Amino acid sequence: MDKNWSEMNKEMQALLSKEVTFADAVGKLIQLRNSLFEQITQIVNAYPQEAFSRMPFAGAEGYHSKTLAYSIWHIFRIEDIVAHEMIAEDQQILFAQGFDRSVGSPIITTGNELAGDEIAAFSGKLDIRELYRYALEVKQSTEQILLRLSWPDLKRKFGEEMVGKLKRSGCVSEDENAAWLIDYWCGKDVRGLIKMPFSRHWIMHIEAMQRIKNRLCKLARKGVDPVAYCGLSCSHCFLGEWCGSCRTAYNTCSFATVSPDGICPNVKCCMEKGIDGCYECDGLEACEKGFYIPSNDGADAAKAQALYIRKHGKKEFLKVHDRLHEKYDFSKTQEILGQDYRDGLRILEET
Ligand code: SF4
Numbered sequence: 001m002d003k004n005w006s007e008m009n010k011e012m013q014a015l016l017s018k019e020v021t022f023a024d025a026v027g028k029l030i031q032l033r034n035s036l037f038e039q040i041t042q043i044v045n046a047y048p049q050e051a052f053s054r055m056p057f058a059g060a061e062g063y064h065s066k067t068l069a070y071s072i073w074h075i076f077r078i079e080d081i082v083a084h085e086m087i088a089e090d091q092q093i094l095f096a097q098g099f100d101r102s103v104g105s106p107i108i109t110t111g112n113e114l115a116g117d118e119i120a121a122f123s124g125k126l127d128i129r130e131l132y133r134y135a136l137e138v139k140q141s142t143e144q145i146l147l148r149l150s151w152p153d154l155k156r157k158f159g160e161e162m163v164g165k166l167k168r169s170g171c172v173s174e175d176e177n178a179a180w181l182i183d184y185w186c187g188k189d190v191r192g193l194i195k196m197p198f199s200r201h202w203i204m205h206i207e208a209m210q211r212i213k214n215r216l217c218k219l220a221r222k223g224v225d226p227v228a229y230c231g232l233s234c235s236h237c238f239l240g241e242w243c244g245s246c247r248t249a250y251n252t253c254s255f256a257t258v259s260p261d262g263i264c265p266n267v268k269c270c271m272e273k274g275i276d277g278c279y280e281c282d283g284l285e286a287c288e289k290g291f292y293i294p295s296n297d298g299a300d301a302a303k304a305q306a307l308y309i310r311k312h313g314k315k316e317f318l319k320v321h322d323r324l325h326e327k328y329d330f331s332k333t334q335e336i337l338g339q340d341y342r343d344g345l346r347i348l349e350e351t
């Protein structure tokens, strides 16, 4: 488990054990959830639609065997049911805000009953933007419920009446892989629910989402030219677990994600010029586009690498990158190549 999330979860659980620290526990829980939800936001903003229904670990044991879309649906269906049917006893966000129609899901259940190809087929039907909006609404409404809870509420238990209500809701499948959820939830008090569906359950599934997206990026880069249009090496990039290269649809390079059309200005310009990369451009030294904008502290380091490719070719460039990483410990190339492309080129040539 991610160390930060695990620590925050432990702190939250400790704070939740005493009345005097109960408000701090809720604060810590919301902080943990914000950090986790940020991962979902970045994934939804970064990847193409097809990424959300792919199963790069199909058949494996564990949550990473699902899809990105399933993971989001499952986390927030469970939370919606628990927060609204059980704790607040009001209407679930799925129905109250019409997400049962707009997300496009063929089911209203938690999805536990789905297996193998059914998960991929289900995922392919979802409108990911609407799914994200649903997740965000559920998150926020749960946090409002949490903030309204008082210390005695934590001991509240759920009896047979709640079991019957949940069964009648049709939100949990009768399939043996899903039906156990109702007894599991109703066997806990509110404190127990906070410790699982609202926190630990998120961590487990969001960590699985990270594994899925890392794998998808790796698969996207397979067989693709590892030299980025701007002259950086995707094979050595510190963003490698997030970015599947600017030569694929899995491009999450910062200049791509901040561009309105999602295409890095250097990529766009090279394509318009019909060239393989900025290293083939006569205007490279003076260029201030995209990655080379002077306010980017990595501009000159990228230019130095593009100039190196122009002089020595891509093969030599990838070799010099290997040597650079053997010699120095760094994540961004500007840490070694500095802020002047002439110095950067010299350092590369001397490595
Ligand atoms: S951020 Fe740029 S260099 Fe890094 S992997 Fe993505 S395209 Fe390649």
Ligand code: SF4
Pocket: 265, 266, 269, 270, 273, 277, 278, 281, 282, 283, 284, 287, 288, 289, 290
């Ligand atoms: S003008 Fe700049 S962005 Fe365009 S190809 Fe040349 S170096 Fe690259």
